[in-house]
Amino acid sequence: MGDTVELEDAILKRTSVRYFEERDVPEEDIRALIEAAIRAPTASGLENWKFVVFGSKKARENLYGLISEGMIRYYRAVNLPEEKIGKLGRRMYEHGMYRAPVYIAVFIDKNVRFLPGEEFDEPEFIWSVESAAMAIQNLMLKAVELGLGTVYIGVTNFPGIEEGVRELAGLDENHYLVGVIPVGYPKDEVKPRKRRKTLDEVLVFI
Template sequence: MSILFKRRSIRKFKNKPIDEETVKLLLKGAMSAPSAGNQKPWHFVVINDRNILNEIPKFHQYSQMLKEAPLAIAICGITENIKYPEYCVQDCSAATENLLIAITELGLGGVWLGIYPREDRIIGLSRLLNLPEGVLPLSVVSIGYADEEKEPIDRYMEDRVHYNKW
């Protein structure tokens, strides 16, 4: 359980690149997420081009940390020609959370940047990354070596737990 409590949203990064082997491990972790009917509708766009990273904050006001991050991964879902398209958002959200846990496990920092359901962000990222028709961008995760420390946190709230009925 410690990795779950240790995972925090990190928005400040050191100017240090992330090697390809680490990127592959992160993607393997993300792709180990569950999906409806095992359809795995996810696709990942690895972004390490400084020009692209600097463009995202122009249409996503809460993504300023990408100007420092050496890497980001966009999590996208295919919504056509799959058995359960209505679960694409959930499937890709599970992959996003797995990615965040993998980031923490590998000693990196990251933060989830929501794209879906904001139309301006969906259009902006789709154009920037040249996503094909039928591919929906759901999130971007900024990734890097943390340049800030945050203590593990217990977010358990007893008043949010109900047994059998509300």
């Protein structure tokens, strides 16, 4: 258990960690992360989120393969030269980028909703994703307090890959994957990056 961290410190220290130590994360810490996550706002009080922890070696390796496939597909989509994609592959398979002792996949159950009727399908879905995203942020801030690193993986949402993650999680097609979060102790010194835009560039008062 890490020392108590002030909220402002946790917000400022949180950054994307892509390389992790091989040591295990205590189950009590994983539970603490999820406990923090489910304190997030949840649209209509539905709590229609599901947190699946990939901790066994086999489960982690299977999921890592899907993450790697998604990353390569992502860089091809932005027309990265194959030579650089090859370097990315080596960073992943030889140096362990995104290889973590624990992965937390966050899903929502689209069948659990509040408003009836097709006209509300889209807002209900958006609200559920927003709720899960806020839960993920709570999880990430709690991780800072516990001395853990996290990073958000979105490429697992690509067609074919999302279905693979869902199958590994043992969930049906009514569940939608919001994101996969690698969790572990940072391998290197954590150095939060500055934002490219200033506060005044993104803030509007009316």
